[in-house]
Each structure stands twice: as C-alpha cells, then as structure tokens.
Amino acid sequence: xxxxxxTAGLTDVQMEILSTVRSFVDKEIIPHAQELEHADAYPxxxxxxxxxxxxxxxxxxxxxxxxxxxxxxxALVVEEIARGWMSVSxxxxxxxxxxxMISRHGTPEQKQNYLPRMATGEVRGSFSxxxxxxxxxxxxxxxxxxxxxxxxxxxxxxxxxxxGGSSNLIALLVKTDEGAEKAHQNLTTFLVEKPEGFGEVVPxxxxxxxxxxxxxxGVDTTEAVFDGFRIPAAQVxxxxxxxxxxxxxxxxxxxxxxxxxxxxxxxNRAFELAIAYAQQRRTFGxxxxxxxxxxxxxxxxxxxxxxxHQMMVTAARLKDTGERNDVVAGMAKLIASEYCAEVTQDxxxxxxxxxxxxxxxxxxxxxxxxxxxxxxxxxxxxKMIISRGLLSDYSLAAGGxxxxxxx
Numbered sequence: 210x211x212x213x214x215x216t217a218g219l220t221d222v223q224m225e226i227l228s229t230v231r232s233f234v235d236k237e238i239i240p241h242a243q244e245l246e247h248a249d250a251y252p253x254x255x256x257x258x259x260x261x262x263x264x265x266x267x268x269x270x271x272x273x274x275x276x277x278x279x280x281x282x283x284a285l286v287v288e289e290i291a292r293g294w295m296s297v298s299x300x301x302x303x304x305x306x307x308x309x310m311i312s313r314h315g316t317p318e319q320k321q322n323y324l325p326r327m328a329t330g331e332v333r334g335s336f337s338x339x340x341x342x343x344x345x346x347x348x349x350x351x352x353x354x355x356x357x358x359x360x361x362x363x364x365x366x367x368x369x370x371x372x373g374g375s376s377n378l379i380a381l382l383v384k385t386d387e388g389a390e391k392a393h394q395n396l397t398t399f400l401v402e403k404p405e406g407f408g409e410v411v412p413x414x415x416x417x418x419x420x421x422x423x424x425x426x427g428v429d430t431t432e433a434v435f436d437g438f439r440i441p442a443a444q445v446x447x448x449x450x451x452x453x454x455x456x457x458x459x460x461x462x463x464x465x466x467x468x469x470x471x472x473x474x475x476x477n478r479a480f481e482l483a484i485a486y487a488q489q490r491r492t493f494g495x496x497x498x499x500x501x502x503x504x505x506x507x508x509x510x511x512x513x514x515x516x517x518h519q520m521m522v523t524a525a526r527l528k529d530t531g532e533r534n535d536v537v538a539g540m541a542k543l544i545a546s547e548y549c550a551e552v553t554q555d556x557x558x559x560x561x562x563x564x565x566x567x568x569x570x571x572x573x574x575x576x577x578x579x580x581x582x583x584x585x586x587x588x589x590x591x592k593m594i595i596s597r598g599l600l601s602d603y604s605l606a607a608g609g610x611x612x613x614x615x616x
Contacts, residue, residue: 213511214477214518216285223282230289233258238293246294246573249419249426251375255297259330264301266328269308273324280309280463281525284470288521291474295577296427298474300333302467303371306460307334307380310398314447314456319400323378335376336464337433338457339369347454348392352383352435354399359442361385361399363413363435373416373431374407380446380460387451398446398453401438407431413438424576462528462538464585469521469541472549472581476514479549479574483510483556486563503559510552517545536598543591546581553578 219227237258245252259265268283269275283305291298308327311319326332338347352365363383370379379401387395401414409415417432446456484507487498497503524541527534553574557564564571582588 212477213480213514214288214473216281216518216522223278223285226276226278226282227285227289229262230264230286233262234289234293238290238297242294242297243567243570243573246296246426247567249421251429252294252297252300252427256300256330259297259301263328265304265330265333268305268312269324269328270312273320273328275308275324275328279525279529280466281522281529283463284466284521284525287467287470288474288477288518291471292478293474294427295471295475295580296425298467298471299371299425299428300375302464302471303336303376304334305467306336306464307378309463310380310446310456310460311400313459314449314452315400316448318443319446323400327378332378333372333376334378334380335370335372336380336460337367337370337373338382339367341366341368341432343368347382347457348396350382350384350396352381354383354385354397354440356385356442357439360439361442361445363399363438363440365435367433367435369420370416370431370433371428373433374419374429375405376403377405378402379433380457382453382457385450389451393454394451396454396457397450398456399440400444400446401440402444411438423579424573425580458535461585462534465538465542465591466521466525466528466534468581468585469517469524469538469545471584472542472545472578473514473518473521475574475577475581476510476517476545476549476552479553479556479571479578480507480510480514482569482571482574483507483559487559490561497559506555506559510555513548513552517541517548520544536595536602539586539591539594539598542585543588543595546584547588549581550578 238255263276266275267278267286271277287298311323323332340351343349352367354361354363381399381401382396384395385397389395403410403414407416407418413436415434419429419431422430487503487507488496490497520541524534524537527537556571557575560569560571563569566572
C-alpha cells in the first residue's frame with residue numbers, strides 16, 4: 210500500500226526492521242492505545258514486547274550486545290511507534306539519548322557496565338536537565354554537586370523527568386565547582402542508578418508521583434528531589450567534570466531528531482484517520498472527500514507530512530555523519546512539530562463533532578500534538594538556534610557576503 214513518509218536508500222535489513230515494527234504497532238499498540246491512554250496506564254505489555262524485539266538496543270553498538278543501527282533507523286522506528294501511540298515512543302526516547310551519551314562519551318568501564326544491560330532493556334535510561342524555575346536557561350542550573358572525598362553530594366530539585374519512576378538510570382546535569390568563568394563549563398553529567406518506583410527510592414533521592422498532564426499519558430513524568438544524595442565520583446560521565454553541558458547538548462541533538470520523528474508519526478496517523486473518514490462520511494449525496502474543500506485540505510495535510518518526514522530524515526543522516534547538526538535538527542524539530550499541530554487540527558476538523566468524542570482516536574492525537582511544540586525546546590528556541598547558526602554561516606565579516614555553508 211502506498212503511503213507517506215517512505216525513506217529511500219535503506220538496506221534490506223533496515224526495511225525488515227521497519228516492517229516488523231509497523232506490524233507490531235498495528236497489532237499490539239493501536240488496538241490498545243485508547244484504553245491505556247485514557248486510564249493513564251503504563252504500557253507494560255507493550256514495553257515487554259519491545260524488549261523482546263531488541264528495540265532498546267537498537268543503537269547500542271554490536272560489541273555491547275545491541276543492533277548497532279544508525280540514528281536514522283532510530284528516528285524511523287520512533288516515527289512508526291509514535292504513529293501508534295506517542296507515549297510509547299517516549300518510553301524509549303530518553304533511553305536512546307542516555308545510551309547515545311554513554312556510547313559517545315562514557316569511560317570504557319561505564320560502557321561495559323551499562324550498555325549491555327541497556328541493550329536488553331534491563332537498564333532503562335531517563336534524562337534530566339530541567340528545573341522548576343529554569344525554563345530554557347540551562348546554564349542557570351541550581352542543583353549542585355559538592356565534592357566530598359571520593360564522592361559527590363547532590364542537593365536540588367529537577368523537573369519534567371520523562372520515565373522518572375519507570376527508569377533505573379538517570380543522566381543528570383548539575384552544577385559543580387570547576388572554577389570556570391563561563392557558567393556552562395561548571396556543569397557536570399552524573400549517571401545516577403536507582404530502583405524503579407516513586408517516593409524516596411534511595412537515601413537522598415525522592416521521585417514524585419506522576420504529574421497529571423493534558424496528554425502524553427501512560428508514560429510517567431515526574432520531579433526528582435536530591436537532598437544530601439551521595440554518589441561516587443566514578444559516576445561522572447566520561448570521568449569529565451565540567452563537560453556535562455557539551456555531553457547533554459550532544460544528547461539533545463539526538464532528542465530533537467526524536468521529537469521531529471514523533472511529530473511525523475502523529476501527523477501521519479492523523480492523516481490516515483482523516484483520509485479514511487473522509488471517504489466514509491457522506492454529505493449531499495457523496496463522500497466528503499469529493500468536496501473540494503476537504504480534498505484540498507487532505508492535499509495540504511499530505512504535503513506537510515511528507516515535507517516534515519524528509520526534513521527529519523535529513524537531520525538524522527547528517528548526525529550520523531558525525532557532523533554538528535544543531536541547525537538542521539532545529540529546523541526538523543520546528544517544521545515537524547508545527548506541521549503536526551496543523552495536520553492534527555485539520556484531521557479534527559474533518560471529523561467534525563466525532564473528533565471531539567473520546568471514542569475516536571483523533572481526540573487523543575489532539576492532546577498529544579501540543580507536547581511536541583515544547584518538548585526538547587520550544588519552537589521559539591529552535592528559531593533562536595537556527596538564526597544564530599545562519600548568521601554565523603552567512604557572516605558578512607567572515608565571508609564577505611558569500612554563503613559559506615547553508616545547513
């Protein structure tokens with residue numbers, strides 16, 4: 210069946226992986242998503258199915274028991290899963306980011322300790338930068354880690370931890386005293402091991418109960434409070450105090466491609482629902498798809514879905530080359546999330562009154578799409594990143610007016 214969002218240049222193995230994931234989504238996720246989402250229930254059976262498929266080890270290097278696949282494949286798998294239920298893609302998103310950071314920046318001991326268990330899903334990662342009063346100003350982090358012998362002692366509060374309760378490894382960005390003049394050079398990433406659950410899970414670390422959200426249900430979002438939490442210095446990512454900001458930004462570039470992929474998946478599902486409904490619903494003696502107003506809307510929706518997918522693929526492929534992709538990842542995240550909101554709303558309009566009913570899937574998508582406008586940086590933050598990159602690349606002072614590099 211012809212569909213949107215096809216990707217050229219994939220190997221037979223990669224196409225087989227995507228086909229398997231799509232079948233899993235159609236059979237195991239979509240039929241259960243509405244019930245689980247409305248109950249705000251963690252998708253335990255779905256997560257176990259993803260473990261069995263090896264998806265938690267998708268990007269983990271083969272030497273550590275993973276599949277060793279590219280960021281592009283990671284993004285395409287996420288797109289398929291988000292098409293079924295965006296929350297399920299959230300279960301593996303933070304895990305992939307943490308695995309990427311350990312693979313790229315961890316010490317040999319950290320890689321050997323965590324990556325094999327992350328590949329099986331025994332260890333599942335979460336990712337923590339935000340704080341209650343922080344917003345997008347990461348350099349203003351207040352949570353501190355104070356050196357005490359062979360340990361650090363961490364105090365402070367972190368906010369918006371996706372998988373905060375269901376994960377057992379947190380990549381945590383905090384402030385340390387490295388004596389650097391620039392604030393971001395005093396930030397350090399710790400690998401915090403903890404048991405799953407809520408409350409005071411270990412001495413000095415309390416995971417709040419789930420934050421009640423408009424959408425993005427099923428996956429737990431929490432606060433984490435550190436009060437005299439002791440952690441060995443060996444848990445500093447890469448044994449590199451003061452480099453945490455750079456490590457996290459590397460992870461965020463992966464995360465922005467992920468959010469773009471999720472937006473593509475949600476938009477694709479909204480389009481599928483809309484074009485199916487438009488052929489079934491009849492007014493004035495014919496399917497509403499034959500009315501020009503609806504037909505033109507479907508054409509615009511499909512074009513947005515396709516454009517967002519191709520931008521996301523470009524960003525993923527650039528990251529796979531090892532080059533910096535902050536501008537392209539920002540563009541992909543910006544266009545995919547904005548188009549997702551527009552396509553989902555158009556699908557809602559096509560459904561009319563039924564789109565407002567919880568019986569119909571589009572109601573859930575309408576509550577999921579707004580999260581993608583703010584996750585991994587708002588649209589305005591993406592515009593700031595993009596514009597700074599463009600002004601640098603097209604600098605009159607440096608290039609005399611000629612373009613040095615587009616994106």
